[in-house]
Amino acid sequence: MSKYQNVSSLDVLIVGAGFGGIYMLHKLRELGLSAKIVDVASGVGGTWFWNRYPGARCDVESMFYSYSFDKELEQEWEWTERYPAQPEILSYINHVADRFNLRPHIQLETRVTSAVYDETDATWLVTTNGDNDFSARFCIMATGCLSAANTPDFDGLKNFKGRTFHTGKWPHEDVDFSGRRVGVIGTGSSGVQIIPEIGNQADHLTVFQRTASYVAEAFNRPLDAAEKADIKANYEEIRTAAKKTFGGFTIVANDQSAMAVSEKDCRNKLEEGWKAGGNSLMASFNDIADNEDSNLRAQDFVRDKIRQAVPDVETAEKLSPQHLIGCKRLCLGTNYYDTYNRDNVTLISLGEKGVERLTAKGVVADDTEFEIDDLILATGFDAMTGTLSKIPIHGRNNVTLNEAWEAGPRTYLGLMTHGFPNLFMITGPGSPSVLSNMLPTIEQHVEWIAECIGYLEEKNIKEIEPDLQAQDNWVEHGNEIASKTLRYSCSSWYLGANVPGKPRVFMPYIGGMPAYREKCAAVTAAGYEGFKLA
Ligand code: N01
Numbered sequence: 001m002s003k004y005q006n007v008s009s010l011d012v013l014i015v016g017a018g019f020g021g022i023y024m025l026h027k028l029r030e031l032g033l034s035a036k037i038v039d040v041a042s043g044v045g046g047t048w049f050w051n052r053y054p055g056a057r058c059d060v061e062s063m064f065y066s067y068s069f070d071k072e073l074e075q076e077w078e079w080t081e082r083y084p085a086q087p088e089i090l091s092y093i094n095h096v097a098d099r100f101n102l103r104p105h106i107q108l109e110t111r112v113t114s115a116v117y118d119e120t121d122a123t124w125l126v127t128t129n130g131d132n133d134f135s136a137r138f139c140i141m142a143t144g145c146l147s148a149a150n151t152p153d154f155d156g157l158k159n160f161k162g163r164t165f166h167t168g169k170w171p172h173e174d175v176d177f178s179g180r181r182v183g184v185i186g187t188g189s190s191g192v193q194i195i196p197e198i199g200n201q202a203d204h205l206t207v208f209q210r211t212a213s214y215v216a217e218a219f220n221r222p223l224d225a226a227e228k229a230d231i232k233a234n235y236e237e238i239r240t241a242a243k244k245t246f247g248g249f250t251i252v253a254n255d256q257s258a259m260a261v262s263e264k265d266c267r268n269k270l271e272e273g274w275k276a277g278g279n280s281l282m283a284s285f286n287d288i289a290d291n292e293d294s295n296l297r298a299q300d301f302v303r304d305k306i307r308q309a310v311p312d313v314e315t316a317e318k319l320s321p322q323h324l325i326g327c328k329r330l331c332l333g334t335n336y337y338d339t340y341n342r343d344n345v346t347l348i349s350l351g352e353k354g355v356e357r358l359t360a361k362g363v364v365a366d367d368t369e370f371e372i373d374d375l376i377l378a379t380g381f382d383a384m385t386g387t388l389s390k391i392p393i394h395g396r397n398n399v400t401l402n403e404a405w406e407a408g409p410r411t412y413l414g415l416m417t418h419g420f421p422n423l424f425m426i427t428g429p430g431s432p433s434v435l436s437n438m439l440p441t442i443e444q445h446v447e448w449i450a451e452c453i454g455y456l457e458e459k460n461i462k463e464i465e466p467d468l469q470a471q472d473n474w475v476e477h478g479n480e481i482a483s484k485t486l487r488y489s490c491s492s493w494y495l496g497a498n499v500p501g502k503p504r505v506f507m508p509y510i511g512g513m514p515a516y517r518e519k520c521a522a523v524t525a526a527g528y529e530g531f532k533l534a
Pocket of ligand 1: 057058059060146152167185186187188189190191193209210211329332350354355378379380381434493498
């Protein structure tokens with residue numbers, strides 16, 4: 001008996017119903033192809049389906065964390081706040097799925113269990129945990145960059161008798177923390193967002209911090225009607241200008257070095273950036289992320305902000321990061337530092353031993369047992385490769401993607417990998433992805449892939465695969481520019497450093513969106529240069 005059951009034959013199978021998968025499906029249906037999405041979740045939304053912890057919010061402004069491909073959609077959707085909260089983003093993506101009648105082509109609650117390339121037929125055979133499998137000429141992994149939750153292998157985690165949560169896999173029902181003693185491990189973007197919310201609710205909150213984060217005040221606020229109307233009237237112009245910036249953001253960086261001005265003027269400019277909210281701080285000068293002296297000025301500025309916000313000297317000291325600012329992703333917070341002034345909040349700075357173990361009653365750190373009722377892991381993700389690594393993907397000669405990526409991910413343009421023909425990735429490693437505004441970046445990838453598949457169809461080409469040399473050149477180019485940046489120097493998830501045993505490779509492409517867009521367009525114009533078509 002065949003190991004495949006009830007096989008549906010498609011032109012394209014898409015894995016993942018987040019922003020990437022949803023737009024990809026729409027685009028392929030426009031091309032008249034048979035396409036389907038499968039997703040393990042019970043709803044669309046990708047990372048925004050899972051990350052529903054209290055305080056979850058995007059750090060890109062809502063008006064620009066949205067699709068631009070449909071002018072009516074752009075005009076009709078009403079964002080309510082400057083930075084969108086998770087429920088609003090989830091409503092938006094649900095609205096898009098309905099508006100473009102995509103639901104009949106989305107199969108939820110279905111986990112892909114393997115994908116095997118059949119070289120004789122140039123087809124991907126994809127098995128699922130459901131009662132149907134797929135055969136598809138093209139397979140598109142829209143599996144997201146930050147979707148595989150990272151649960152560290154804490155000694156005794158299973159022994160803990162209280163409730164345990166992970167921010168990246170939050171329950172659907174409301175969780176009440178009132179009257180409870182809660183522990184949070186992790187102070188990255190997720191921890192920074194959930195900590196003030198839990199501090200407000202819990203009887204006592206203990207935060208276990210391994211590395212202090214730089215947290216810029218978001219200054220979130222409701223959007224007023226006039227502001228929205230103004231943006232909507234000028235959407236195209238604003239988005240076009242944003243595409244010319246490094247990350248595709250609308251924030252315009254001050255084109256001046258922080259070292260080109262006096263210390264006082266530098267402070268004033270940083271203060272302006274701080275007050276503008278969120279990532280504007282890093283745009284106060286053009287070299288905070290690249291020049292160590294400029295970076296130090298920005299670091300000192302934030303450390304002073306922490307001291308002003310937190311009068312207790314010892315706590316302020318613990319909260320003050322010592323690494324380069326922007327080296328790890330800048331966190332955006334709302335009352336984050338203020339939270340540590342509350343009587344019911346304790347900050348434990350983990351020493352070299354880190355979290356020593358979990359007991360039935362709580363967390364042991366610094367040779368002390370902290371008793372808690374609930375444990376929240378805000379410990380991040382196995383970023384960029386985590387989801388793909390969990391699916392056995394067999395390419396040419398039965399080689400698996402995990403084998404091909406043993407020393408770190410290798411792609412051409414973050415779109416495809418040699419040895420895995422007809423398998424595309426949306427915002428894969430080797431593309432700017434997480435260093436940019438994901439929505440326009442996703443649109444660029446989806447449109448490139450759709451154009452490519454359209455071309456193959458038109459020319460009756462069965463197979464596309466990157467040349468090994470083109471891929472090696474791209475990987476080398478990416479490594480070379482990354483190694484010259486300050487971002488290369490700290491233990492971030494960009495480098496895979498948060499997951500023990502993961503190869504240390506700077507995974508996103510750090511050459512900026514304009515250069516990347518240009519390269520992709522040039523490859524297409526040259527008849528898919530660097531790819532083998534057969
Ligand atoms: O994950 P993180 P995240 N023992 O990896 C700590 C996006 N995002 O979910 O820094 C003790 O940043 C770890 O400590 P350290 C955004 O791109 C966006 O917060 O490794 N602690 C760190 O403090 C973001 O960058 C939004 O020393 C351990 C924390 O856990 C990305 O997702 C909101 C540990 C993990 O921080 C990831 O953010 C949320 C251990 N064994 C997320 N292992 C917005 O849009 C890990 N930690 C605002």
